[in-house]
Amino acid sequence: MKKPLLLLLVLALVAGFFASGLHRQLDLDTLKAGMAGFAAWREASPVLVAALYFAAYVAVTALSLPGAAVMTLAGGALFGLGWGLLIVSFASTIGATLAFLVSRHLLRDSVHARFGARLRAIDEGIARDGAFYLFSLRLVPAFPFFLINLLMGLTPIRTRTFYWVSQLGMLPGTLVYVNAGTELGAVDSLAGVLSPGLVASFVLLGLFPLLARWMVERVQARRVYAGWQRPARFERNLVVIGAGAAGLVTSYIAAAVKAKVTLVEAGRMGGDCLNTGCVPSKALIRSARLAHQIRHADRYGLEPGEPEIDFRRLMARVRAVIRKIEPHDSVERYSALGVEVLQGRARIVDPWTVEVALNEGGTRRLSTRSIVIATGARPTVPDLPGLEAVGYLTSDTVWDAFAALDAPPRRLLVLGGGPIGCELAQACARLGSQVVLVGRAPQLLPREDADVGAFARAALEADGVEVLTGVAALRCEQETAAGGTDKFLVVADPASGGERRIAFDTLLCAVGRSARLEGFGLEALGIPTGATVATDDFLQTRYPNILAAGDVAGPLQFTHVAAHQAWHAAVNALFGHLRRFRVDYRCVPHTTFTDPEVARVGLNETEAHARGIAFEFTRYDLAELDRAITDGADRGFVKVLTVPGKDRILGATIVGEHAGELLAEFVLAMKHGLGLNKLLGTIHAYPTFAEANKSVAGEWKRAHAPQRVLRWLERHHAWRRG
Numbered sequence: 001m002k003k004p005l006l007l008l009l010v011l012a013l014v015a016g017f018f019a020s021g022l023h024r025q026l027d028l029d030t031l032k033a034g035m036a037g038f039a040a041w042r043e044a045s046p047v048l049v050a051a052l053y054f055a056a057y058v059a060v061t062a063l064s065l066p067g068a069a070v071m072t073l074a075g076g077a078l079f080g081l082g083w084g085l086l087i088v089s090f091a092s093t094i095g096a097t098l099a100f101l102v103s104r105h106l107l108r109d110s111v112h113a114r115f116g117a118r119l120r121a122i123d124e125g126i127a128r129d130g131a132f133y134l135f136s137l138r139l140v141p142a143f144p145f146f147l148i149n150l151l152m153g154l155t156p157i158r159t160r161t162f163y164w165v166s167q168l169g170m171l172p173g174t175l176v177y178v179n180a181g182t183e184l185g186a187v188d189s190l191a192g193v194l195s196p197g198l199v200a201s202f203v204l205l206g207l208f209p210l211l212a213r214w215m216v217e218r219v220q221a222r223r224v225y226a227g228w229q230r231p232a233r234f235e236r237n238l239v240v241i242g243a244g245a246a247g248l249v250t251s252y253i254a255a256a257v258k259a260k261v262t263l264v265e266a267g268r269m270g271g272d273c274l275n276t277g278c279v280p281s282k283a284l285i286r287s288a289r290l291a292h293q294i295r296h297a298d299r300y301g302l303e304p305g306e307p308e309i310d311f312r313r314l315m316a317r318v319r320a321v322i323r324k325i326e327p328h329d330s331v332e333r334y335s336a337l338g339v340e341v342l343q344g345r346a347r348i349v350d351p352w353t354v355e356v357a358l359n360e361g362g363t364r365r366l367s368t369r370s371i372v373i374a375t376g377a378r379p380t381v382p383d384l385p386g387l388e389a390v391g392y393l394t395s396d397t398v399w400d401a402f403a404a405l406d407a408p409p410r411r412l413l414v415l416g417g418g419p420i421g422c423e424l425a426q427a428c429a430r431l432g433s434q435v436v437l438v439g440r441a442p443q444l445l446p447r448e449d450a451d452v453g454a455f456a457r458a459a460l461e462a463d464g465v466e467v468l469t470g471v472a473a474l475r476c477e478q479e480t481a482a483g484g485t486d487k488f489l490v491v492a493d494p495a496s497g498g499e500r501r502i503a504f505d506t507l508l509c510a511v512g513r514s515a516r517l518e519g520f521g522l523e524a525l526g527i528p529t530g531a532t533v534a535t536d537d538f539l540q541t542r543y544p545n546i547l548a549a550g551d552v553a554g555p556l557q558f559t560h561v562a563a564h565q566a567w568h569a570a571v572n573a574l575f576g577h578l579r580r581f582r583v584d585y586r587c588v589p590h591t592t593f594t595d596p597e598v599a600r601v602g603l604n605e606t607e608a609h610a611r612g613i614a615f616e617f618t619r620y621d622l623a624e625l626d627r628a629i630t631d632g633a634d635r636g637f638v639k640v641l642t643v644p645g646k647d648r649i650l651g652a653t654i655v656g657e658h659a660g661e662l663l664a665e666f667v668l669a670m671k672h673g674l675g676l677n678k679l680l681g682t683i684h685a686y687p688t689f690a691e692a693n694k695s696v697a698g699e700w701k702r703a704h705a706p707q708r709v710l711r712w713l714e715r716h717h718a719w720r721r722g
Contacts, residue, residue: 564583613650
């Protein structure tokens with residue numbers, strides 16, 4: 001009730017101001033005519049007049065009423081330059097802060113609920129540099145001060161910061177008007193107070209904080225580069241280290257804008273995604289899914305059977321898929337695009353020089369204006385006693401190891417319950433392996449909601465995977481027996497409080513990935529590193545001309561994020577001297593390719609609770625979707641988080657067949673500020689899985705139907721029937 005009452009009070013005061021005719025009293029002619037009487041009153045009661053003037057000024061400013069300029073002149077005329085400046089300065093700042101607080105209390109929530117996605121970049125800028133921007137605006141009289149008060153109330157700037165910056169920023173303009181008021185008889189119009197030259201001076205003064213900030217950045221940059229000898233000229237515009245997703249896209253963009261770019265790769269073109277990650281894993285998953293469908297052909301009215309799995313032939317198909325995609329990422333293609341490709345290991349010698357130890361022998365030194373580090377990540381190997389002795393595979397080495405086998409591993413133990421562990425555990429179980437998955441987290445896919453993790457667990461267990469979650473791996477052991485060597489993983493058994501030994505033939509470590517940071521010269525240059533290379537919002541490192549993109553930069557290790565960062569890295573590296581672009585991570589989708597798939601964009605319930613963000617959620621089960629029923633794929637759901645009472649999408653999670661493809665509509669909607677009403681009003685072909693997105697929007701609409709209006713419509717229709 002507080003907001004409506006405050007709004008009514010403000011509207012009543014504003015209406016009373018105009019209804020009483022006070023707005024006609026706050027003009028220059030009325031001020032001049034009444035100055036003699038005001039002066040006499042001031043002489044008789046100086047403290048009372050000063051207090052009433054102060055309160056009136058605060059009220060006019062707080063309510064954003066017209067007349068503040070006239071009252072400022074009156075302050076100079078009544079109290080002189082010194083006292084007038086003191087009174088007006090504090091009254092105007094207090095009034096401005098009250099207007100700021102009224103705007104924040106009445107308007108900010110509703111404005112952000114409607115335009116939050118579009119305002120996020122502005123909010124981030126204000127949170128970072130709000131004092132600079134506000135000070136600049138306060139110094140320029142061309143910007144209406146009352147409008148600044150109201151608009152700043154919609155931003156996250158702190159009230160204390162708003163107050164003191166306004167106090168300082170408005171002081172020069174206040175001084176000019178109060179000083180003019182001391183010579184009120186010579187003032188013919190308000191416009192005459194500020195001459196064109198004076199306005200221009202204020203504009204330059206307003207630009208000074210931003211110019212000063214720019215100069216500070218340049219001085220800091222010069223300090224960073226102190227001690228390094230910059231080349232007189234450069235052989236290249238850009239050198240990119242690493243030919244994974246980030247490096248390839250960065251090089252492609254640089255070549256497209258006719259920059260001279262060199263791409264350096266020590267291993268295979270295409271990086272992890274092509275050779276050991278996305279491509280081979282999805283090829284294996286597809287074969288495993290077909291084997292699963294053959295076993296369960298009775299679900300489709302066909303005779304089920306046990307598939308004959310020729311594992312060498314299956315792995316040959318995986319390699320064939322890689323070979324078919326390889327030309328997209330090849331040396332030949334990128335050379336034809338205008339990229340110089342060098343195969344060797346790169347080391348940054350100084351901020352403008354890269355030395356390449358060529359695979360074919362010899363070295364080359366390249367001078368360049370900018371460098372992009374895109375060296376990717378490698379699988380993390382846990383510090384587990386006995387691990388090296390028993391041997392292990394990772395997502396990098398598993399493909400060569402599997403290619404040498406005649407059959408899938410008989411007993412496979414997967415360490416890690418994240419996306420990679422879940423995908424490979426399910427695929428291998430469907431191909432005939434006896435699989436145990438051990439996860440330290442209390443659920444599978446620990447970044448997802450609990451119901452999603454439970455759904456993934458049920459799917460893996462239905463395929464024969466033994467899933468152990470909330471279990472800590474303690475050590476690896478091996479024993480020599482008559483038939484050979486037995487290998488075991490020893491884990492803490494939460495049920496008994498003791499230990500459990502799990503026998504295996506093959507151990508796959510899938511506990512995460514770590515950035516490749518060593519051997520590229522980062523330490524010698526003093527570029528800070530932790531889990532990743534330290535970068536700013538523009539992907540710049542300590543040296544503005546050295547940037548990082550992809551897994552080595554974080555914060556999200558997805559191929560599509562690497563490509564997204566690559567655009568920013570290329571543009572900022574080549575054109576950062578003109579304009580820089582911050583990376584936007586607001587609408588990043590990701591998919592886990594288990595069966596059923598798990599896909600998400602934006603917030604889920606767990607993250608919203610952790611961050612204290614209010615939300616509603618709407619769920620639609622695929623068991624209700626006609627196309628899912630016809631395809632025998634009616635497992636899963638679509639869950640959408642929205643702003644309470646609004647259709648603005650905060651996040652969407654889809655569990656089910658084609659979840660990764662279905663998610664794209666929500667990514668588009670969130671990116672461009674489209675709500676569920678827009679999705680509901682969009683025609684979707686029937687029967688398709690995409691109708692699930694429209695159906696969840698329909699569920700939201702039904703939950704928010706205007707019941708009062710519907711009751712009146714019911715009466716209207718009854719009346720029409722007679």
